[in-house]
Amino acid sequence: MNNPPNPHDNNLTINININLVHLPHLTNTLPNLQPQTTPLDHNHFYHPSNEFYLSESDVIIRRTLFDLSGPSPSSHLAYHRAGPRNNIFYQPENVRAAIVTCGGLCPGLNTVIRELVVGLWEQYGVREIFGIKAGYRGFYSGEPVRLDVKMVHNWHKRGGTVLETSRGGFDLDKIVNAIEDRGYNQVYIIGGDGTLRGAVKIFNEIKRRKLYVGVAAIPKTVDNDVGIIDRSFGFQTAVEKAQQAISAAHVEAESAPNGIGLVKLMGRSTGHIALYATLSSRDVDCCLIPENDFYLHGKGGLFEFLEDRLKQNGHAVVVVAEGAGQDMIPRTDEQKQERDESGNPVFLDVGVWLKSELKSWWSKDHEGELFTVKYIDPTYMIRAVTANATDNLYCTLLAHSAIHGVMAGYTGFVAGPINGNYAYIPMEEIAVTKNQVDTKDHKWAWVRSVTTQPDFQRN
Numbered sequence: 004m005n006n007p008p009n010p011h012d013n014n015l016t017i018n019i020n021i022n023l024v025h026l027p028h029l030t031n032t033l034p035n036l037q038p039q040t041t042p043l044d045h046n047h048f049y050h051p052s053n054e055f056y057l058s059e060s061d062v063i064i065r066r067t068l069f070d071l072s073g074p075s076p077s078s079h080l081a082y083h084r085a086g087p088r089n090n091i092f093y094q095p096e097n098v099r100a101a102i103v104t105c106g107g108l109c110p111g112l113n114t115v116i117r118e119l120v121v122g123l124w125e126q127y128g129v130r131e132i133f134g135i136k137a138g139y140r141g142f143y144s145g146e147p148v149r150l151d152v153k154m155v156h157n158w159h160k161r162g163g164t165v166l167e168t169s170r171g172g173f174d175l176d177k178i179v180n181a182i183e184d185r186g187y188n189q190v191y192i193i194g195g196d197g198t199l200r201g202a203v204k205i206f207n208e209i210k211r212r213k214l215y216v217g218v219a220a221i222p223k224t225v226d227n228d229v230g231i232i233d234r235s236f237g238f239q240t241a242v243e244k245a246q247q248a249i250s251a252a253h254v255e256a257e258s259a260p261n262g263i264g265l266v267k268l269m270g271r272s273t274g275h276i277a278l279y280a281t282l283s284s285r286d287v288d289c290c291l292i293p294e295n296d297f298y299l300h301g302k303g304g305l306f307e308f309l310e311d312r313l314k315q316n317g318h319a320v321v322v323v324a325e326g327a328g329q330d331m332i333p334r335t336d337e338q339k340q341e342r343d344e345s346g347n348p349v350f351l352d353v354g355v356w357l358k359s360e361l362k363s364w365w366s367k368d369h370e371g372e373l374f375t376v377k378y379i380d381p382t383y384m385i386r387a388v389t390a391n392a393t394d395n396l397y398c399t400l401l402a403h404s405a406i407h408g409v410m411a412g413y414t415g416f417v418a419g420p421i422n423g424n425y426a427y428i429p430m431e432e433i434a435v436t437k438n439q440v441d442t443k444d445h446k447w448a449w450v451r452s453v454t455t456q457p458d459f460q461r462n
């Protein structure tokens with residue numbers, strides 16, 4: 004047991020054993036590859052100082068919070084820091100890079116594509132850069148688009164993805180055959196959890212075939228459901244956009260006797276958008292997320308709470324994440340089996356269901372009293388927008404981090420921020436992690452206290 008620390012002692016010592024997470028490198032399968040000096044040394048606009056380059060010994064420790072009175076953990080996970088290396092494993096004139104976007108839209112996709120092109124072109128002098136159209140299937144089912152700096156110059160000002168995206172169409176052999184046949188030696192994959200699971204398979208197959216191909220992924224998910232990284236790009240923009248829907252719901256609710264404003268926000272299996280939108284809006288009376296089951300009727304249920312709120316304030320605003328309450332919505336056996344092309348379960352509209360439940364509850368118990376539910380579903384409006392300034396900058400740093408890593412010979416990794424600094428995380432590790440709302444932490448407690456909503460724990 005450690006002795007409890009003296010709170011007045013500001014000179015405490017802790018020992019940290021580092022467990023450096025292995026980052027795959029091209030030389031693991033191609034031991035004869037020789038390093039080259041980076042062209043960044045000869046950049047016209049800046050002269051790299053010694054500190055400019057990072058090396059294998061620059062790391063980020065994942066855990067930053069400690070209880071000094073507790074037992075010291077035996078070791079701490081650390082990841083390689085993202086950034087330029089002074090040795091690279093490509094000759095820029097021989098690089099053929101491919102960029103693909105997969106899965107749903109997310110603000111900032113075009114910025115990432117743009118910055119991959121601009122970074123490869125301007126910093127490393129790469130001239131052969133190709134956009135793969137319409138997601139994974141585009142590798143084998145169409146012609147790539149040649150990209151250059153002129154072409155992409157204003158893409159960061161556009162929502163969506165100029166390369167187009169799709170779900171499904173993952174055929175490992177066809178994809179890796181296409182990578183081989185077209186001579187791509189760098190592959191940049193932008194996508195969410197499903198895409199990352201596919202990217203791991205591509206990376207492993209490339210390794211099995213001992214191909215000279217670096218694979219990097221840039222995590223994309225408007226739901227913010229990818230683990231390890233601080234947050235995903237576009238998430239902040241989506242939360243900001245969600246404010247407009249919540250404000251409108253509030254205005255509608257306030258302007259009617261017994262008015263309920265109901266807003267459905269994205270979040271397939273995590274309620275981050277709903278939670279952050281609730282905390283930043285303060286117009287919300289109840290926030291329903293997939294991580295916290297809820298019920299409608301009886302003591303401690305949603306309707307009892309809303310009844311009180313309507314009595315007190317005359318109106319209420321409910322925000323519901325799309326994945327919340329799915330178990331309660333009646334569905335046919337066929338609907339239970341429904342999947343999208345990527346294998347994700349297809350949800351029923353919780354907002355439509357809740358609106359109808361609200362109406363029947365009211366009409367049963369409050370005959371003759373006026374009541375209105377205004378349901379706003381801004382689903383695609385919060386993701387089909389241009390990234391805000393913070394997300395645009397974030398996308399730029401992600402893209403450049405990915406390029407530096409691939410150029411340095413790292414492969415099978417994801418670039419992402421950990422505790423505010425950019426790191427390289429093995430794809431295999433990130434593909435199996437999930438970022439869910441922790442209903443035991445302070446943020447959720449804060450939602451409960453600003454809304455005073457029930458905890459929905461039947462007791």
Ligand SMILES: Nc1ncnc2c1ncn2[C@@H]1O[C@H](COP(=O)(O)OP(=O)(O)O)[C@@H](O)[C@H]1O
Binds near residue numbers: 171172224344
């Ligand atoms: N387990 C998996 N193995 C291989 N590919 C997958 C896997 N899950 C999803 N994919 C592919 O990844 C792409 C995007 O997946 P999807 O779930 O739609 O979006 P996201 O990546 O945003 O989660 C699709 O082309 C899909 O076929």
Ligand SMILES: O=P(O)(O)OC[C@H]1O[C@](O)(COP(=O)(O)O)[C@@H](O)[C@@H]1O
Binds near residue numbers: 106226386
């Ligand atoms: O209608 P689509 O395009 O399939 O997208 C809906 C889904 O996409 C998302 O925005 C994000 O999902 P992905 O990150 O898996 O693409 C979810 O919130 C939503 O359920």
Ligand SMILES: [Mg+2]
Binds near residue numbers: 106196197
């Ligand atoms: Mg997904």
